[in-house]
Every structure is written in structure tokens, then in C-alpha cells.
Amino acid sequence: MLSRSLRSTYYTTTLKSLSKVSTIAAKSSLRFQSTQTETTNIETSTTSKSNDIPNKATSNNSNNNGTSPQKIGNPFVSSLYQIANQNYTEFSPFFEKVQHAFQKASNGEKSRATFSMISVGNVLLTKILTIKEQTNNDVPNSILFKEIITLLIDNKMIHSSHFVRYLKELISEKKYVNALTVWIENVNYFRNNKNSFASKDADNLNERNFNLAGLSLYLLSLLANNEKSVDPEFIKLIFDKKKPSTLLTFERFVQSLQLPAEDSSTIVKLYSAFINASFDINSEESLKSINAISFSGRIVQLENIIDSNLQLYKGKESSIKPETLSVYMKALNTAKLYSRAIDIWKFASTHKIEINIDIWNQLLEAFTNIKIDGSKNKVASVWEIMQNGTKLNSKSYAIYLKYLLKNEEIEKAESILNDLKKNNSKLFDSDLRCSMIEFLTASNKTNEAFQLFKIYQKDEKFVPTIFVYNRLLSKLIVEKKYIDAETLLNELISAKYKSITPDTATWTTIIDFLLKSSAESGLSQDEILIKIFAIIDSMKSEKVQFNNVAFITVANNLLRNPQTQDVGFSILQHLESSNIKLNSVGYTGIITTFAKAGDMDNALYYYNKALSKGIPLTTIFYNSILKGYSNNPNIKATKEFMSKIKSSIKGNPNNNKILPNKYTYYFLLLQGVYAKDSQFVNETLKDLGESNTDLGNELPKILTSLKSNGYQVPESLFFKMK
Structure with a gap:
């Protein structure tokens, strides 16, 4: 059976001693290759950029040739960048120059280039694709890449990003079993050389992608050999006895592969069946x-x-x-x-x-x-059923009391609390004590609530909820009791209670507190931001669970208000530059802010950065760029942007999350009309007519207007409108 033979090969390979690892790496002349010029949206960026994010993107953020700027300090690295930046009409001179650079470099230069080679290797692989495109060469990428990959292997400078790119090319050529064999032959080298997974990003996804590539290849090899039985032991070996990938993560990785739709669907089903069989x-x-x-x-x-x-x-x-x-x-x-x-x-x-x-x-x-x-x-x-048929606990009473207080049934809540204190004092744990504080704040007795809170804190068993912190903080701020509010805030920052995580309401309250208290103190916006960033950094140093989703939500809410827009934007940029992972909402906020200001260069910079950080490509996400272009027309740039989107769709035809929707076409048509580019408008109308897009409410209006102004609106669209 295939699984047994491959597993045997795997065991034989992985049991070799560390002293033989370099031999394994040197022997394999066919190991790695590149996918496309663009990195997939699930991989981490492997460039060696600084983690510091500039306030404004500059010409250094990107390079039209797809290469990185020349590095200074290591002649070996500099020479490789210079080679990659030259133009070639055939491959031989390029390969000869690269090989000569490796031969000429001293051991010291190579040793110092270990981390630089992550970026350099990818630049060289990308250059192959550029030359191939410019020369209309039809030689398979796996053959072309072999020259560069062999050099990287022989010099022990191979990185997992180069490896995964190579595997993806083998996959696109449907060489599934061959690719799996290559993965198995090299797994020992990577597992014993952690630098091969190195990344300057906070979330290093390189090892994960390496394992996902192995999983994909194993399942594809089963497919190639008409096998349907997944070997659990082989899965364990692929993930190095760690927890296997979730089905969702695997699906996203598979979407990044250039697979036939049927093969993609089959391996996802195979893995789903494996997950389900072992699921508890x-x-x-x-x-x-x-x-x-x-x-x-x-x-x-x-x-x-x-x-x-x-x-x-x-x-x-x-x-x-x-x-x-x-x-x-x-x-x-x-x-x-x-x-x-x-x-x-x-x-x-x-x-x-x-x-x-x-x-x-x-x-x-x-x-x-x-x-x-x-x-x-x-x-x-x-509540009646619970009273008569269950044994109520403190949580039961806490939920019900919270409901009564929310509905301003103060007397009823007070009656229940008094009865509990008198007849069931054992139930008066943290939950009910929190209910007591909530009762006092609801009764507008903020001083009493705060004093009772301080008394409860003397009991080590008392653990307040974040809801109580939020209520007390907001009440103290409304009543301008900033000293007491700061006391509570400092407790959150210092992680007094390890189980408490600030949520959206907390951050909204904290920023509201800082804005109001700082305004009364005459602080500038920059000084307010310094305070906010200090709180973030303090929480990180104290290992407070940082709810970045909640904080990003608050920052985006600030973006919507012209008076606080700058604060929200600065917060998002600070999070991004501090390696706190932003979600698509956060990046969309930054992109939208730049787009509104007419700065599409920076909007695109953060869009591409988001993709390199693992934010998945979705219609909603790329529409944020198209919306920017609809207000700042640039037909040439839009065509280039949409060309990349169409390539992604072509590579993932079954991924409905990236298909254009009514807003996509609305923004495209709007831009064409503003730019008075009839050719662009007609091309967009043609694409819309050939799609199955729901027109919604706004598109029919613009289509009717375009028809009356002489544009070529397909009849199929008017049929949809009817």
C-alpha cells in the first residue's frame, strides 16, 4: 500500500542522526520551487523588512520589478540583489551569475547571510518567473527552479518558504507522489534546523504551512493511487506528533493551491472524514x-x-x-x-x-x-420553572438579578438580595457580590458601590466580572471621579485578576476616560495617544489577555467620528507596528481612512500587507480598495488590481468568498463614469452581464442611466432587472 511504503520511507529518514542531516539536504537535488510572484494569503510574509510600519508608505514599500531593495553590508547578499535586478533575455546568464556569486562568497559572508537569504531566495525564485514570462518560455517551473534550489540546499541556506513554493509548483504540475517523496526526504532537515522556519513576524506560520503542505501532498498521493483510507499514524508523523490542523485551516491552505476543483474537493473530504472519525x-x-x-x-x-x-x-x-x-x-x-x-x-x-x-x-x-x-x-x-424544578445556584440568581436591574426593577432585586443574605448566605459568592455592586450602580449609588467593591476585594476568593469593572468605570467617569476610575484602570493594567479580559465596552470606557480627563487637563492629542499606547504596552508586559478584536472594534468606531478619527487611525497603526495581529476589520479601517483622504498608494500598501499577514482575500476586503478608486479614479491602477483578483478567482474557482458582488461592479462602474472612460465602463458591463451577480437596488439605477447615455448594457442585465 502507498501509505505503508511512504511511512516506512518517513521513518527511515527521520531516524537518521543529526550528523547526517546535512548529507540528506545535499543529496536531494530536487526539492523546492516557487508558486507565483504574489504570496498566497495564508502564508506569512517572508521578506526581511523591518517590523516598524511607517506612517506613510514610500517608494521603498514596493518595487515594480517584484524585487526587494538592495541590501548594504554583505557583499554576497548585495551581489545577489544586483543580479536579480538586471534584465535577461534567457536563463543561462542569470543562472551562471547566481552560481558564481555562491562560489565567490566566503564562508563568513554565507554565515552572515542566513536570515537575509529568506528574502533573497524568494527574490531569485520570483525572478525566474519574471524571465519566463518575458521570454515566453514553456519549460516547467520545477526544472528551472532546480538550479537555484540546488544552490540553496548545497549551501544549507534553504528556507521553508522556498520549499513550500516549490511544492506548490509540483502540485500545479500534478506531480503529487513525487512532491510527497521530496517532502519526506527533507522533513528531517527542517525539523532539526528551526532557522529554516524563521520569520520576523510575530505569528510565524512557516512551520504550519510546511506541515499543511505535507498533509496536502499525502492526501493527493492517496488520490493519485485511488486510495481512500487515511492512515492516522502518518498524520501524526506529518504534524510531528503535535495537534493536527483544523479542517478550516486546511481548507484555506488548499484554496491557495492551484488544484483542479475535483482534486481540491476530494482531499478536503478525505481530511474531513479523518477528523470526524476521531472527533470527541x-x-x-x-x-x-x-x-x-x-x-x-x-x-x-x-x-x-x-x-x-x-x-x-x-x-x-x-x-x-x-x-x-x-x-x-x-x-x-x-x-x-x-x-x-x-x-x-x-x-x-x-x-x-x-x-x-x-x-x-x-x-x-x-x-x-x-x-x-x-x-x-x-x-x-x-425563572418559575427553575425555582420549582431545579436547585438554583449563585449564577442563576446573578443572571436574574442582572435582568431585573437592566429593567429597573430595583425593589424586586433588592428584595431577592436581602432574602439571600438572610436565608442563603452561602450562595453569596463572587457572582452575587457582583450583582450587589450592579444593584448599587443601577440605584445611582456609585460611592456605595465603589466602597463595597473595595471591601469585597479584601477577600481573596472574590473575583469580579469585567461587566462590573465596566459599570463602575463608566459610572465614575460620568460623575468625573477620575481618581477612583484611575484606581480601577490600574488594576486592569496590572492584571490583578488573571481571568479578566478587557472587552469592547472596557476599551470604549477606557478611551472615553482618557479623552475626557485629558481634555480637562489640557493634554494634546499626541499626549492622549501616548497614554493609550502606554496602557496597551503595560498590559502586554503584565501578560493581560489582550482582546485585540475588541480593541480593533473600538478603534474602528473612533474612525467613524471625524473628531476622533485621527486617534482611531493612530491606534490601529500602533497595534500593527507592535506586532499585535490585526483582523480584516482593522486593516479595512486603515485602508478606508487612506482611501477617504485620496491616498491610494498607502491604501494599497496596507491592503497588500494585510494579505501577507494572513488576512484571507475576500470580496468585502478587496471592495475596500475599489471603493477608494471609485472616489479617486485611476483606471490603469484599477485594471492592474482587478487583474490580480481575476487571477486569484481563476486559481480558486470554487471559492465563493472571492467572487465579485454587486458592490464590486457598482464601484467599478462609478469610477468609469467619473473618469469618463467609456471603454472601461463597457468592459465592466460585459463582465457583469456574463456573471450571476445579484443586482440589488443601486445597480439597476446606474444601468438604466448608462443605457440612456449610450453605453452597451447587455440585454441579460435588463432581463434580471425585470
């Missing part, structure tokens, strides 16, 4: 991933994974533990998907799974927050 819905690992996804704000992914997990247990629902469903409900409530949380309770009821107090609590939480007709009656009914 009740495992601690599974539940941790649910909590992590909920915490990160990935709402769609959370829904999909929960649905998928429950579907996997169809027919064996009785083996799902109540604790698992309560975790699911809590995660959905945290994501404000209250109706979905209620659906989980219905699921438990339908399949006769025990409904424990934690599930009841989460059901109560859902109904106290959901905005539907009759929600008050629902809360009352659930």
Missing part, C-alpha cells in the same frame, strides 16, 4: 476550541462548528454530555446568538439529554437578552 464532542480540547472561537468574535465560524459537531453525533445524541451543551450555549450567548443558544436547549429536550442547572442558567441568560416579543413572559416562565 465531549473532549476538553473540543470545548476549548469552542470557547476560543467565541472569545475571538468569529461568529459565523462558531455557528458552523457547533452545527457540524452536532451533525456528527446524529443518531448518538444520548452520548453528548449536558456539560458540553452548556458550554455551547454559553459560547453562543457570549457571541450574542441568543436564539441559537435557545435552540441548543430545545435540542437537549428533544433528545432527552439531562438539562442540568448550567443549561437552565444559559437558557435564562438567552431570554434575558434576546429582543423578541414576549421576552419578559419567557423570562418569568423560565
Whole structure:
């Protein structure tokens, strides 16, 4: 069997001693190659740029020839950049010059070039693609790349990014088994030379991509040999006995490969079947991933994974533990998907799974927050059932009291609290103490609430919630009690309570506090920003869990207000330059800000940087650039931009997330009209007519106007409008 023979090869290779690793690397003359000039959106950038992000992108941010600027200090590195920057009409002179540079370089120069070679190697591989395109050469990339790759291997300067690029080229040539053999032959070298995965980015995805390439090749080799049985032991070896990749991560990587749609779909299904066969819905690992996804704000992914997990247990629902469903409900409530949380309770009821107090609590939480007709009656009914049929705990009372206070039923809340203190004092834990503080803040007794909070803090067992911190902070700020507010803020910064993570409301409150208190102190905007950045840096140094999704959300909210736009933009740039990973929302905020100012060079700079940092290409994301061009027409630049988008779509025809939508065409047509470029408008109309795009409300208006002004609007579009 293929799996057995390859596994045997793998074992033989990996059991070789470290002293033989260099021999392994030197022997293999066919190992690595390049994909395309553009890096895929799942890979990390492997250039050796500084991590400091300039306020404005300059001409040094990019190079029209696709090469990096010449490095100074190492003659060997400089000579390679000079070679890459020259023009060639054939390959022989290029290869000869590169080989001569390696032969001429001293051992010291090569040793000092270890990290520079990450960028240099990719530049040389990209140069091959450039020469090939300019000379219309039809020699397979794997043959051309062999010259450069052999040099890198022989000189022990190969990096995983070069390797993965090579594997992707072999994949595009459908040499699946050959590529897997190459991966196996070289895995020992990479595993024992961690510098081969080096990256200057905070999130080093190089090793992950290396493993994902191995996984893809293994599954493709099964496909090539008509095998459908995945060997679990081989999967363990691929991931070096670490946790295998999630299905979603694997799918994203597969999308970056130039695979036929059928092959792509088949290997994803193979891996999905493997994941499903070994999946334990009740495992601690599974539940941790649910909590992590909920915490990160990935709402769609959370829904999909929960649905998928429950579907996997169809027919064996009785083996799902109540604790698992309560975790699911809590995660959905945290994501404000209250109706979905209620659906989980219905699921438990339908399949006769025990409904424990934690599930009841989460059901109560859902109904106290959901905005539907009759929600008050629902809360009352659930609370009555819980009182009569369950053993209420402190969490039950805390949820209900929070609901009463939110609805200003102060007297009822006070009655319950007094009764608990008198008859059930043992329940008065952190949750109920927090409810007491919430009660006082709701009663506009901020001083009493703050003093009681300080008293509770003397008890080591007391752990407040972030909600209580937020309520106290906001109340103290409204009442201009800045000293007390600063006391609470310092506790958050110093990580007094390890389990507390500032959320969106916290950061909104903190920035509101800094803006108001600083305004009264006469501080400038720059001084306010220094304070904000100091808080961020202090939290990082104290290892406070940094909810970057929440903070990015706050920064983007600031961008929407002209009075705070500069503050929001500066915050996002600070996060980006501090290696705090921005999400697509954060990068879109930066791009939109530059685009609004008419600075499309910087908008494009951050767009490309986002892709290099692993932000996936989506229609919504690239539309942010097209929207900028619609207000700052540049037909030539737009055509170049759309050419890259179309190439991505061609390489991933089954990825619906990157297909143009109604807004794409709206922005393109708008730009063409503003630029008075009838040819561009007609080309866009032709593309729109050949697509299955829903026209929405705005496109029909502009199409009607264009038709009346003599543009060539396809009849198929008018049929859609009817």
C-alpha cells in the first residue's frame, strides 16, 4: 500500500542522526520551487523588512520589478540583489551569475547571510518567473527552479518558504507522489534546523504551512493511487506528533493551491472524514476550541462548528454530555446568538439529554437578552420553572438579578438580595457580590458601590466580572471621579485578576476616560495617544489577555467620528507596528481612512500587507480598495488590481468568498463614469452581464442611466432587472 511504503520511507529518514542531516539536504537535488510572484494569503510574509510600519508608505514599500531593495553590508547578499535586478533575455546568464556569486562568497559572508537569504531566495525564485514570462518560455517551473534550489540546499541556506513554493509548483504540475517523496526526504532537515522556519513576524506560520503542505501532498498521493483510507499514524508523523490542523485551516491552505476543483474537493473530504472519525464532542480540547472561537468574535465560524459537531453525533445524541451543551450555549450567548443558544436547549429536550442547572442558567441568560416579543413572559416562565424544578445556584440568581436591574426593577432585586443574605448566605459568592455592586450602580449609588467593591476585594476568593469593572468605570467617569476610575484602570493594567479580559465596552470606557480627563487637563492629542499606547504596552508586559478584536472594534468606531478619527487611525497603526495581529476589520479601517483622504498608494500598501499577514482575500476586503478608486479614479491602477483578483478567482474557482458582488461592479462602474472612460465602463458591463451577480437596488439605477447615455448594457442585465 502507498501509505505503508511512504511511512516506512518517513521513518527511515527521520531516524537518521543529526550528523547526517546535512548529507540528506545535499543529496536531494530536487526539492523546492516557487508558486507565483504574489504570496498566497495564508502564508506569512517572508521578506526581511523591518517590523516598524511607517506612517506613510514610500517608494521603498514596493518595487515594480517584484524585487526587494538592495541590501548594504554583505557583499554576497548585495551581489545577489544586483543580479536579480538586471534584465535577461534567457536563463543561462542569470543562472551562471547566481552560481558564481555562491562560489565567490566566503564562508563568513554565507554565515552572515542566513536570515537575509529568506528574502533573497524568494527574490531569485520570483525572478525566474519574471524571465519566463518575458521570454515566453514553456519549460516547467520545477526544472528551472532546480538550479537555484540546488544552490540553496548545497549551501544549507534553504528556507521553508522556498520549499513550500516549490511544492506548490509540483502540485500545479500534478506531480503529487513525487512532491510527497521530496517532502519526506527533507522533513528531517527542517525539523532539526528551526532557522529554516524563521520569520520576523510575530505569528510565524512557516512551520504550519510546511506541515499543511505535507498533509496536502499525502492526501493527493492517496488520490493519485485511488486510495481512500487515511492512515492516522502518518498524520501524526506529518504534524510531528503535535495537534493536527483544523479542517478550516486546511481548507484555506488548499484554496491557495492551484488544484483542479475535483482534486481540491476530494482531499478536503478525505481530511474531513479523518477528523470526524476521531472527533470527541465531549473532549476538553473540543470545548476549548469552542470557547476560543467565541472569545475571538468569529461568529459565523462558531455557528458552523457547533452545527457540524452536532451533525456528527446524529443518531448518538444520548452520548453528548449536558456539560458540553452548556458550554455551547454559553459560547453562543457570549457571541450574542441568543436564539441559537435557545435552540441548543430545545435540542437537549428533544433528545432527552439531562438539562442540568448550567443549561437552565444559559437558557435564562438567552431570554434575558434576546429582543423578541414576549421576552419578559419567557423570562418569568423560565425563572418559575427553575425555582420549582431545579436547585438554583449563585449564577442563576446573578443572571436574574442582572435582568431585573437592566429593567429597573430595583425593589424586586433588592428584595431577592436581602432574602439571600438572610436565608442563603452561602450562595453569596463572587457572582452575587457582583450583582450587589450592579444593584448599587443601577440605584445611582456609585460611592456605595465603589466602597463595597473595595471591601469585597479584601477577600481573596472574590473575583469580579469585567461587566462590573465596566459599570463602575463608566459610572465614575460620568460623575468625573477620575481618581477612583484611575484606581480601577490600574488594576486592569496590572492584571490583578488573571481571568479578566478587557472587552469592547472596557476599551470604549477606557478611551472615553482618557479623552475626557485629558481634555480637562489640557493634554494634546499626541499626549492622549501616548497614554493609550502606554496602557496597551503595560498590559502586554503584565501578560493581560489582550482582546485585540475588541480593541480593533473600538478603534474602528473612533474612525467613524471625524473628531476622533485621527486617534482611531493612530491606534490601529500602533497595534500593527507592535506586532499585535490585526483582523480584516482593522486593516479595512486603515485602508478606508487612506482611501477617504485620496491616498491610494498607502491604501494599497496596507491592503497588500494585510494579505501577507494572513488576512484571507475576500470580496468585502478587496471592495475596500475599489471603493477608494471609485472616489479617486485611476483606471490603469484599477485594471492592474482587478487583474490580480481575476487571477486569484481563476486559481480558486470554487471559492465563493472571492467572487465579485454587486458592490464590486457598482464601484467599478462609478469610477468609469467619473473618469469618463467609456471603454472601461463597457468592459465592466460585459463582465457583469456574463456573471450571476445579484443586482440589488443601486445597480439597476446606474444601468438604466448608462443605457440612456449610450453605453452597451447587455440585454441579460435588463432581463434580471425585470
